[in-house]
Amino acid sequence: MAKPAFDADALISMFENASARGSAKLREGVEQATLAALQGRELTLKNIRGALEGVTQAVSQGAAKNVAGIDAASLLDKAVMGMDDALLKAVQANRAALQQFVDRGADLREKHLKKALDDLDKFEDTLIGAVKKAGAGAGPLAAPWQQMLEKMQAGGTLSGASAATTAEQFASQIQDSLRGSRAAGLRAAQALAESYAAMASGVLVGMMDALQQSRGDAPSATPAAKKR
Numbered sequence: 001m002a003k004p005a006f007d008a009d010a011l012i013s014m015f016e017n018a019s020a021r022g023s024a025k026l027r028e029g030v031e032q033a034t035l036a037a038l039q040g041r042e043l044t045l046k047n048i049r050g051a052l053e054g055v056t057q058a059v060s061q062g063a064a065k066n067v068a069g070i071d072a073a074s075l076l077d078k079a080v081m082g083m084d085d086a087l088l089k090a091v092q093a094n095r096a097a098l099q100q101f102v103d104r105g106a107d108l109r110e111k112h113l114k115k116a117l118d119d120l121d122k123f124e125d126t127l128i129g130a131v132k133k134a135g136a137g138a139g140p141l142a143a144p145w146q147q148m149l150e151k152m153q154a155g156g157t158l159s160g161a162s163a164a165t166t167a168e169q170f171a172s173q174i175q176d177s178l179r180g181s182r183a184a185g186l187r188a189a190q191a192l193a194e195s196y197a198a199m200a201s202g203v204l205v206g207m208m209d210a211l212q213q214s215r216g217d218a219p220s221a222t223p224a225a226k227k228r
Contacts, residue, residue: 096200
């Protein structure tokens with residue numbers, strides 16, 4: 001699949017030049033940047049981890065140079081919420097993909113789909129891990145990142161709660177997901193299961209397109225045209 005269109009320089013600039021009045025836009029900017037980093041990539045934990053680590057690195061660079069002197073913890077809080085928002089959409093994309101397979105009669109015990117369910121439970125840990133890694137190499141921003149880490153560990157994340165609910169929902173269907181009267185559909189669904197992550201990625205792309213249209217294609221911090 002194509003490499004992600006993630007403009008780190010744009011995100012760095014957004015945090016570097018954020019003002020107290022405009023800081024509310026940081027959450028949306030990080031969400032869009034994270035989704036852009038995932039666009040065109042299979043929604044595997046490895047790719048999600050790479051996207052989050054790239055975003056946190058850019059956020060750290062920008063926040064460390066913020067010209068308005070905004071409290072770093074406030075900036076990073078917006079960043080974490082933005083990444084959480086993006087992961088929530090990734091969870092929704094996984095849910096939609098899983099539902100398509102179930103509707104076609106797929107057996108959720110099939111290894112690729114079982115792994116998809118197992119991976120959903122690791123979404124929150126992946127975000128926490130990215131924040132922990134960001135703090136380890138952030139120098140003066142180590143303490144603010146640690147604050148964000150403790151906040152997530154204490155209260156959880158929206159994406160983590162949604163992922164857990166989704167995994168539980170589909171896990172409960174494992175015993176009755178086989179539909180003997182739909183053998184042909186089952187074989188087709190099992191063949192497609194091998195590219196499950198790619199299918200979930202396609203759902204996410206569709207969600208992003210719909211989101212951009214609802215916003216009137218307003219300029220964002222994630223210009224896809226710039227290649228790094």
